[in-house]
Amino acid sequence: MNDKNDEYIVDIKNLHKRFDDRIVLDNVSLRVAHGENVAVVGRSGVGKSVLLKCMVRLLKPEVDKMTILGQNVPVLNKNDLNHLRQRIGFLFQGGALYDSMTVRDNLSFPVRRTLISKNKQEVNRMVEEALDHVELLDAIDKYPEELSGGMKKRVGLARTLILNPDIILYDEPTTGLDPITSRNISNLILRIQKEFQTTSIIVTHDLTCTKITANNIVVLQDGRFIEKGTFDDMKNSDQEFVRDFFQ
Amino acid sequence: MVFRRKRKYREKIIKRSIWQQLPEESQNFFIETANILRFAGQFFVELVTPPYEHKEMIRQTYEIGYRTLALVSITGFILGLVLTLQSRPIMIAFGAESMLPSMVSISVIREVGPVITALICAGKIGSSIGAELGSMRVTEQIDAMDVSGTRPINYVVATRVIATTLMVPILVFYADALALLGSYVALNLNSEMTISLFLNKVLGSLGFMDVIPATIKTVFFGFAIGLIGTYKGYYSGRGTQGVGKAANTAVVTSSLIIFIIDLLAVQVSNLLMY
Ligand SMILES: Nc1ncnc2c1ncn2[C@@H]1O[C@H](COP(=O)(O)OP(=O)(O)OP(=O)(O)O)[C@@H](O)[C@H]1O
Ligand SMILES: [Mg+2]
Numbered sequence: 030m031n032d033k034n035d036e037y038i039v040d041i042k043n044l045h046k047r048f049d050d051r052i053v054l055d056n057v058s059l060r061v062a063h064g065e066n067v068a069v070v071g072r073s074g075v076g077k078s079v080l081l082k083c084m085v086r087l088l089k090p091e092v093d094k095m096t097i098l099g100q101n102v103p104v105l106n107k108n109d110l111n112h113l114r115q116r117i118g119f120l121f122q123g124g125a126l127y128d129s130m131t132v133r134d135n136l137s138f139p140v141r142r143t144l145i146s147k148n149k150q151e152v153n154r155m156v157e158e159a160l161d162h163v164e165l166l167d168a169i170d171k172y173p174e175e176l177s178g179g180m181k182k183r184v185g186l187a188r189t190l191i192l193n194p195d196i197i198l199y200d201e202p203t204t205g206l207d208p209i210t211s212r213n214i215s216n217l218i219l220r221i222q223k224e225f226q227t228t229s230i231i232v233t234h235d236l237t238c239t240k241i242t243a244n245n246i247v248v249l250q251d252g253r254f255i256e257k258g259t260f261d262d263m264k265n266s267d268q269e270f271v272r273d274f275f276q
Numbered sequence: 277m278v279f280r281r282k283r284k285y286r287e288k289i290i291k292r293s294i295w296q297q298l299p300e301e302s303q304n305f306f307i308e309t310a311n312i313l314r315f316a317g318q319f320f321v322e323l324v325t326p327p328y329e330h331k332e333m334i335r336q337t338y339e340i341g342y343r344t345l346a347l348v349s350i351t352g353f354i355l356g357l358v359l360t361l362q363s364r365p366i367m368i369a370f371g372a373e374s375m376l377p378s379m380v381s382i383s384v385i386r387e388v389g390p391v392i393t394a395l396i397c398a399g400k401i402g403s404s405i406g407a408e409l410g411s412m413r414v415t416e417q418i419d420a421m422d423v424s425g426t427r428p429i430n431y432v433v434a435t436r437v438i439a440t441t442l443m444v445p446i447l448v449f450y451a452d453a454l455a456l457l458g459s460y461v462a463l464n465l466n467s468e469m470t471i472s473l474f475l476n477k478v479l480g481s482l483g484f485m486d487v488i489p490a491t492i493k494t495v496f497f498g499f500a501i502g503l504i505g506t507y508k509g510y511y512s513g514r515g516t517q518g519v520g521k522a523a524n525t526a527v528v529t530s531s532l533i534i535f536i537i538d539l540l541a542v543q544v545s546n547l548l549m550y
Contacts, residue, residue, distance in 0.1 A: 114425040125420035126417070143424070
């Protein structure tokens, strides 16, 4: 039984999350295999961000089973949870840049505080490389308040990528970007997956992004996944809502 | 098995009912106190866990000192000045005008200087820490630190609490000095007194037991201001309202705690002295 589960990087069974009396997620189950890109789509406010936050235990859900990278998330102690979190990249919907730090410090912060090698030149090289990926090298000494919304998003992405996580949770990586940047980011997500065999869960409304990046798509509605499959499956779904969404 | 479970159940009911008989405000008070204590525990754990962020800590200490310096200077000076002017007629009535410097210096060093300065720091530093951490919480910056495994309590909280614990006593010393200066100026408004005579009287009247407990007390004041400020900000509610509330309750709670510490300090030092 164990062997079989180990195939999945993420294995969630019957996740349930409510805020006071409001049930947001009701019986969500999700399995993601190694190296897979799964897109989670759904309308605004259905609980996509909440799902991602439950996975890293920023929120505490009721769940029958939730393993990530082989670790049983709900019962991890603080130390183990921190170690697991270092292997998970999390891109926040709003970027969540540290506004008292420059872009450079934003990126070097997680490196400096989690990796053992703290050679300054090495850290600088990593920062520049990560910024280069999102085409923002010239913003390196700026403060977040001097950046546009899209630039913040890309810096957030660079900060997520810099630790080379085994699994990345993207919360709307392309929302609010122009179509060209948006496509570039989608291609970057795809490239990361191919190059590093990273597993990703991508929460998005953006169909182009979904099409480019996702091997598998799940549709969240009314607290549960109502449809799973590939992009083409979605277009031919027998549920009207799903067909509408993917029109 | 069944029996044991039943008994446990019954105990639970009893426990719950005692708890529920308490009015909601006192329930909240106990919950809040427990949370603050737990937060303090986390702080001490992170304090001794590497990495140590010297640079950030020094930056915070400097910022706190720098931002409060002007305010503390003015209030300290006025404090000494007013205290002297107010006490003068009474002292004259008792024919004890020459005791004025001693009386003022003892009350400033022992009580008024530390408490007033700490209250000003609670207003100035506590609110800004509460608001800063609150907005970090609201914009998910603290969450971002949390999920990257970079331990925000170590970086954000510990550095600030250390900074206030170091800086508040220094600010109090400084305010005390300025209050004495103010007192000297006030004395010279009405009569002539050389600075050396004034200092002589002040130093002659101050004992070890006036200075040491007062200093120890200020260390606790600083700790409380930092701890409450960071606690309120760290667990701030959502939205702009949450930030405002964090700043506000940080000031109110730490001011209250300053008085409680002051009360405890006077009891303890009296116990030790007599
Ligand atoms: N901390 C919280 N406390 C109370 N309710 C919350 C909290 N976080 C989210 N919610 C509620 O949960 C629901 C889902 O929110 P969530 O942010 O997951 O939506 P979403 O699917 O990510 O939407 P969007 O696409 O707009 O980002 C919302 O109705 C929101 O009000
Ligand atoms: Mg969202």
